[in-house]
Amino acid sequence: MSTYSLTWDLDSIFNGGSESEEFQTYVKSLEQGIHEFKSSLDHLINEKKLAEIIHAIQPLMNQMKEAGAFVSCLQAQNVNDSKAGELKGKITSISAEFQTLLTKFDQYLISISSDEWATKINEPEIKSLQFVLEERRERAAEKLDLDQESLILQLGVDGYHGWSQLYDTITGRITIPFEKEGETEHLSVGQAANKFSDPDRNVRKSTFENWERTWEENGDLLSQTLNHLAGYRLSVYKKRGWETLKEPLFINRMQQETLDTMWNVIDQYKHVFVEYMNKKASILGLEKLSWYDLDAPLSTSTSTVSYQEGAEFILKHFERFGPKMAEMAKRSFEERWIEAEDRKGKMPGGFCTSFPEQEQSRIFMTYSGTASNISTLAHELGHAFHQYVMNDLEPMNQRYAMNVAETASTFAEMIVADAAVKTAKSEEEKLALLEDKVQRSVALFMNIHSRFIFEKQFYEERREGMVSQKRLNELMENAQKEAYKNSLDEYHPTFWASKLHFHITGVPFYNFPYTFGYLFSLGIYARALEEGSEFEEKYIALLRDTGRMTVEELAQKHLEVDLTKQDFWEKAILLSVQDVHDFLEMTSKN
Structure with missing residues (x-):
């Protein structure tokens, strides 16, 4: 049996890390490709050659994604890699230039008359892209003219995205002091976060106190990054005449009614x-x-599960769901797609990013042997599987929204978490695993809700001017109290500073997609339980449609449900409610 490595292989993508000459050559080729496209775009527009423009755009989309994914991996594996930071700036600049050309393309789309569009969209080489092209037309009509949108993109490199990159730089240098046997060591943010699942409350409490103090000390800088990032975003929205949630709903291809129903x-x-x-x-x-x-x-046991054991457990239960998911996961472990080593200098959190030209993914996390770590690993493998089943589609049809991205990941997580509870070797282990599932529900229904409430309130106040560090703390704590129904003794007022998601420019309001994905996946999981291994092909069909439908259309086609109605959401949440009932029954004697 293979022994799986805890570190990923990036050299097979581009050899040499941040000093890679191979990557430098690739970036130059990408710049040349964009330059050539820029030179030919006006001519192609004048000649009304829509199919040729699309043919030129799609490979560049893949190359941009490939380059961006590589740099993200470099930054994540070593926060002290200054060269990776430089490369990030370079790719952001190239991306802005490409986005400007896409904006010009979008302006061309809305210039096409309705009659001409009806003819063009049915041409054989274009018809398969009908949804995404009509979506681009609709969104372009909501934006400003080409010159203004181009200026927004250009200024965003050193403005909008610059603030996000500064946040990464600041947080990359942050360490959390941790006392052990009379000695103080400085942990990375990711290592310190793992201490919150330590069985010793003194460890958790002291870590939290140091955690909170550290973020408070850096809060003056981080409040600046958050305020300026949000201010830039709001200025653009004001110019376009957009409400705050318009862009995140656009990005997630969902209706406000669906979002409201879910939270209700x-x-x-x-x-x-x-x-x-x-x-x-x-x-x-x-x-x-x-x-x-x-x-x-709940247990004071400090037993952990090795990475090898965790991987084998995931593979075993993916196989029970379907052979294709298991095959992809096995390849991920064997070909070293995963960076899981518990070491200093790594970024906190976890993610999965894809390399479309290589048709591979890379997964990043910090594995310390907890049940939660196994769930995270399964979660990220779910993302990888989502991309895996879409690799043969046109690049434009692979651009799925964040909420359905989180559906695939939480579905995979659910398979593993459910299996862990059912195969527990003792009552103590079963209770611990069941509680891990319930913890996840609390995180998705309450923690994420607090983020959503905070951001809505913050953006309302930011319209009137800068929001102070003290006020950000107040807004965050108030949001947590509301989301958790005042059920906690102490809250985390500096959470706005420690949570990366508030500072991401690519996806505003990067919170509700997680909850949507969780509940949507629960609904899908209920179907999978009914149909067994035969369901995998239906599941793959749903995933393949995620880049070319709204979420409401997706649910109607594949599940025959209306997401704007309460029924679906209630059936989904009742699976989580049942976990709580099981937990309460198991602990009734305690």
């Missing part, structure tokens, strides 16, 4: 999860949980 249903069932948290507090000998107790294990 969650709110109706939050009391169940409060009951769980109160029970957990009682078991831990507390009146109420604090923020740093949310991920605390």
Whole structure:
């Protein structure tokens, strides 16, 4: 049996890391390709050669994604790699130039008359892209003219995206002090975050105090990055006449009605999860949980699962769902697509990024042997599988929204988490794994909701001017109290500073897609349980449509449900509610 490596292989993508000459050559080729496209675009537009423009755009889309993914991996594996930061700036600049050309292309789309469009869209080489092209036409009509949109993109390199990159630089240097046996060591943010699942409350509490203090000390700088990033975004929205949620809803291809219905249903069932948290507090000998107790294990056992064991467990249960998911996951482990080593100098969190030209993915996380780590690994493999089944589609049809991206990942996570509970070797282990599932529901229904509430309030206040560090803390704590129904003893007011998602420019309001994906995947998972391994092909068909439908259309076609109605969301959340009931029954004697 193979022994799986804890570190990924980037050299097979571009040899030499951030000093890679191969990558430098690739970037020059990309720049040349964009330059040639720029030179020919006016002529192709004048000649009304839509198919030829699309033929030129799609390879450049893949190359941009390939270059961006490589740089993201370099930055994640070593936050002190200054050369990777330079490369990030370079790719951002090239991307802005390419986006300007795409804006010009979009302006051409809206200049085509309705009659001419009806003819063009049915041409054989274009018809398969009908959804994405009509979507581009619709969105272009909502934007400013070409000169203004081009200027926004150009200024965004050193403005909008510059603030996000500064955030990365600041947080990349942050370490969290941690005392062990009388000695103080400085942990990376990712290493410190893993301490919140330590069975010793003193460890969790002291880590949290140092965590909170560290983010507070850096809050003056981070409040600047967040304020300026949001200010730039709001200025653009004002010019376009957009409401704050218009862009995130656009990006996620979903209706406001769907989003509102989802949150309303969650709110109706939050009391169940409060009951769980109160029970957990009682078991831990507390009146109420604090923020740093949310991920605390119920058992004082410090047993962990090796990376090899975790990988084999995932493979075994992916195989039970379907051979194709298991085959892709096995390849990911064997070909070293995964960076999981627990070491200093790494970025916090986890992600999966794809290399479309190589038809491979890379997964980033920090693995320390917890059940939560195994879930994270399965989650990221779900993302990789989503891309895997779309590799043969046109690049434009592979651009799926974040909410359905999170559907694929949480579906994979659910397979593994459910299997872990069912195959537990003891009651203690079963309870721990069941509680891990419930923890995840709390995170998706309450933590994510607090982020959504915070951002809505923050953007409302930011319209009137800069929001102080103190006020950001207040907004964050108030949002957490509302989302958690005042059920915690201590909250995390500097969460706005420590959570990367608030500072990402590519996806504004990068919060509700997680909750959508979680509940949507629960609905899909319920179907999978009914149909067994035969469901994999239907699941793949759904994933392949994620880049060419709205989420409402996707649900109607593949699940025959209406996402603007409560029924679907209630059926989905009841699976999580059942986990709570099972937990309460198992702990009724405690």
